[in-house]
Amino acid sequence: MSNAGKTGLVVTAHPGDFVWRAGGAIALHAKKGYRIKIACLSFGERGESQFAWKEADATMEKVKAGRRDEAQRAAEMLGAEIEFFDAGDYPLRLTEAHFDRMVGIYRELNPSFVLTHALEDPYNFDHPNAAHFAQETRVVAQAMGHKPGAKYTYSAPPVFLFEPHQPEMCNFKPQVILNIDEVWGIKRKTFEILAAQKHLWAYYERVALQRGVQGGRNTGKPMTYGEAYQRLFPMAMEELA
Amino acid sequence: MSNAGKTGLVVTAHPGDFVWRAGGAIALHAKKGYRIKIACLSFGERGESQFAWKEADATMEKVKAGRRDEAQRAAEMLGAEIEFFDAGDYPLRLTEAHFDRMVGIYRELNPSFVLTHALEDPYNFDHPNAAHFAQETRVVAQAMGHKPGAKYTYSAPPVFLFEPHQPEMCNFKPQVILNIDEVWGIKRKTFEILAAQKHLWAYYERVALQRGVQGGRNTGKPMTYGEAYQRLFPMAMEELA
């Protein structure tokens, strides 16, 4: 397998998202030799750390440090590097500086694909905000007049939207089922780093199993664990099968 | 290239459709070694033969014979075989016997893909009828209780919908752009068999060019001529790029 030099990018609002929703894709491509980078826009410190805030001596610094540590370890276990934007959550508030940095990452990485959130989510507005940010910076990275003179090779990559918590409520359509059988063990083990969200371990194991059944049914090839994605753009093909 | 034994199926309401909408896919896969079969549900004798009816001595038999001959030659030039259902057009009226035969074709062929019309078309109701027929028979072919005892291997294939004449009016979304550069010459030459629809030659050359631009833009790889398809079902992937 010669994927040397290939890269993939994941843009995620909170730490848990890249584990539950894209952990399989990350581990799989890492194993195939891709360099995978996660742009983690917040620590989920306000809205996704209920457990931590129940500690008597919780402070914003402590909560953020705890979640950063978890996210770092989860990324490592999956085989990815991670960069934190620390943009705040609930609500996620992205600035011009974040925008420029994200454009820079696209250009540095020139990824073969980018994974991000679904376009709608009435349960969590940070998610569509992150998706919009990932999309807009992906386009701006093409603009020669953005930081003219910089040296880079960049071609806007295909976008895959990952499955939200309640897919039908987000108008999510599964168009791609990625077979994650060979890395399921890693993904499942990474769940355990997110110790405080133990109630979601079984939930997302069931999601993977349901998508596996669907992946098998739609293709006739056996699949046990799957991850569903929606494509944003047409794909070019050389052959239909 | 070893596609020996692979097959593809095209289900089309009228003869012109498989040329304008899928001629590239047919020629391309034929060239790659696929056996391609076209199920041509009518001769287009009533609604798509205006020229022929202008002849003083036109009769239904003559018109059908003329269109059958054209369709036969077009299929040959593209490298495909063709089976005529003679179900009538404007309106297309499919019977139980047609239904059973179509199920039989799916089982005989066990195709790697099936191409058919878009799901809606307010300009031509034969098109969605044909698409519905192609879909329903594809499912029934899986039923062991349909002609029990028959011997066959069958797995329901992925469905690709071809581009209608006015795509936005049919809620058609191009999800796949097939690069047909290497067979464009054949497709274009096949247009000329459809001598009476000369006004459409340029129209569908422009369609191929526009889709080629889009195929190139969406992937960064050059493409001159394209054919657009919409997928009906999720695809399983082993890698996202």
Next chain:
Amino acid sequence: MSNAGKTGLVVTAHPGDFVWRAGGAIALHAKKGYRIKIACLSFGERGESQFAWKEADATMEKVKAGRRDEAQRAAEMLGAEIEFFDAGDYPLRLTEAHFDRMVGIYRELNPSFVLTHALEDPYNFDHPNAAHFAQETRVVAQAMGHKPGAKYTYSAPPVFLFEPHQPEMCNFKPQVILNIDEVWGIKRKTFEILAAQKHLWAYYERVALQRGVQGGRNTGKPMTYGEAYQRLFPMAMEELA
């Protein structure tokens, strides 16, 4: 005003529909000199004659005769002619013979527009059936191979869908508001022919008033009574205002 020779066609499932939904358009164009023809597919004898069935001696013949008489008088008051298909209602069951007759009417009339039901209606399946029938025959009337040899001039007319009883539930979008102020008196008076549906008189007067307010608001020109329609096809324009 010189609309001599111009015609309009209305395809309706039941008698009440052409009064409540298109009475203004009919009266208005009749007044402008159009010949308007109503194709009334059933008498509404089973599902829209609850009052009549409460009579002790009601029979199917009596109920149909009563509704036919009402429909005839309503058409006359609006200035239109009417042809009955007597295809039955609840459910409407259209045959090949009805299909051929409808094609014949399109060709005889060569209308400038056709009005029919909305494409969906979960409260009344006769409505979308009638709309589908109106659309499919409109297309087939173009086919030179349908009754070849017949002499006629025909160009498929623009289609306007009339407003259903509960528009949002039918995914109806008002794209055209027709100003019916100058014929409102006639439309309202025609309501009274439908004596048994007195409870709908006020309902449809309110509909006309609401659409009038919207017509005024969307254009800046005053309008008191309006009728809403949805277009099925793009319109060609020579000027955008």
Next chain:
Amino acid sequence: MSNAGKTGLVVTAHPGDFVWRAGGAIALHAKKGYRIKIACLSFGERGESQFAWKEADATMEKVKAGRRDEAQRAAEMLGAEIEFFDAGDYPLRLTEAHFDRMVGIYRELNPSFVLTHALEDPYNFDHPNAAHFAQETRVVAQAMGHKPGAKYTYSAPPVFLFEPHQPEMCNFKPQVILNIDEVWGIKRKTFEILAAQKHLWAYYERVALQRGVQGGRNTGKPMTYGEAYQRLFPMAMEELA
């Protein structure tokens, strides 16, 4: 709890459907004192009995008898009565006689609700056919001119669409989550009657668990097992909470 005299109706294409998709609703309302009737349109003999056809001596009669027996026992375990239409499957072909009988059932039962399939299903065309049939007969049952003179009380009931196998592919929106905790044991046990579809037991247990999580999340009240439904019509309320 005094639901004496209340009834509910389930219209289902194949036997498995009422178990996987509505078994909880059936058992729950049966327990609450409702009389529940299942209209089972086919035995699933052609398309949903793969196991049975693998028997060396399988015949259509044997397969149908086997599935009828299973369906009968499943209905009993859930607390419902069942009526078989024997309309055939793959494809389901409903006749005028089936139509009249279905209208008759609506009038005999005058149900408080009707449960049926989702409106779309590209994996199984019997499902939307059954849903359309359930809807159209529900409306026709209101028509006084359908079998005039009959004595009955009938008011068209609210419609709930049950969750299809791949909800996003069927444009299914979960609008109602029914808490089935108190009858989960019965539903799960009924799965075991469908011995040949053992691979679906775990699949539909996971579906119930996921919907339970969603039911809890959307309401703040704990729920372990849920069944999702989509409403077809607005509901009237006297209070918003």
Next chain:
Amino acid sequence: MSNAGKTGLVVTAHPGDFVWRAGGAIALHAKKGYRIKIACLSFGERGESQFAWKEADATMEKVKAGRRDEAQRAAEMLGAEIEFFDAGDYPLRLTEAHFDRMVGIYRELNPSFVLTHALEDPYNFDHPNAAHFAQETRVVAQAMGHKPGAKYTYSAPPVFLFEPHQPEMCNFKPQVILNIDEVWGIKRKTFEILAAQKHLWAYYERVALQRGVQGGRNTGKPMTYGEAYQRLFPMAMEELA
């Protein structure tokens, strides 16, 4: 009736909105014993006070004072309290401080339901802005890291979207019809406080009557005046009727 301690929240862009669109729900729940609070984001001083600006000596202060007074009296007549955000209108410009205050209100009130604008409105962009604000703050109020240490009980309430001026243009679907017969007199009387919008009194009386007819038709129970709402989230049910 024991609704002691229950509360409801209304988030509205301009003063008129809570009267025309939700006046019935407010009065009804107030009568049932709920504490109802209106968060009125602007006075509608720029865009919804055309009459006031026609006064020779109109100033921004006078216009705002006039509309505040009206809104206050309208809230009182309906039985609700009102809090003004004074965020400006045309366009509505909401700040971080407004955001925090709105989160605070959700937590103080812990409402059983929240009513707000439809998600789209091409005639008035303040409306979808207000709806987005109401939704996003509803979610953030759940975040323990938002003002950690605060004491409150909060569970995100169901959201009901109220009917916009031109519902089809806003993709509004009426999913709930609230029976407001018993408070119609109060709602109608409140219209008169909005003296300058006299032309809307009859308009919204007709809206209430049309929704009443639909509420009756969809349920079989008589209803004269209704208010339509769209739900944003699934509802959990214990019984389907």
Next chain:
Amino acid sequence: MSNAGKTGLVVTAHPGDFVWRAGGAIALHAKKGYRIKIACLSFGERGESQFAWKEADATMEKVKAGRRDEAQRAAEMLGAEIEFFDAGDYPLRLTEAHFDRMVGIYRELNPSFVLTHALEDPYNFDHPNAAHFAQETRVVAQAMGHKPGAKYTYSAPPVFLFEPHQPEMCNFKPQVILNIDEVWGIKRKTFEILAAQKHLWAYYERVALQRGVQGGRNTGKPMTYGEAYQRLFPMAMEELA
């Protein structure tokens, strides 16, 4: 032709857009005597000037000056005046001052129509931003409390959305096809001012030809070159043909 005093407005994100997408409408209405004004929000200096940035000595000032000059000449050739907002592109960042100026233009011009971008465009976020800006200012211009005391006549004009580069991906529906035959020569010649985008000349000539075919097919009147638009609001009509 007496269109003296009539005006039209075009709101465009970048200079190329008004040529490719609305050049025909501009030239046609200019020829008919309308005063046409283009509000050009940016120079496209960062994202749509790849060619210019390839020059060794390119600077932001030079690029902007070059594109301004081109845009000025293109507007002149089409017969329109142009006002530059210089709001920056990739991303377009519109301020309160831009907002106020745009409102001012609406009031000064009181246009008979406004043309702007489609509502969605995943390839270019400046386009939907511009469309939103054009819509919101169109509404605010009606507010008497916006700069009270100003003297003007203003009625919010109909909105036509112009065709994006990849229409299906933007959910664009062609509802109006404008016949631009008599000004095609001018439009085509204007393409040549955009010398650096030579690869788009043929692309947009093909777009015009395809829309011409569709315009002819939908109306029966011959048309060679067309421009497609989507309407945002219902239109009032006095006659349906």
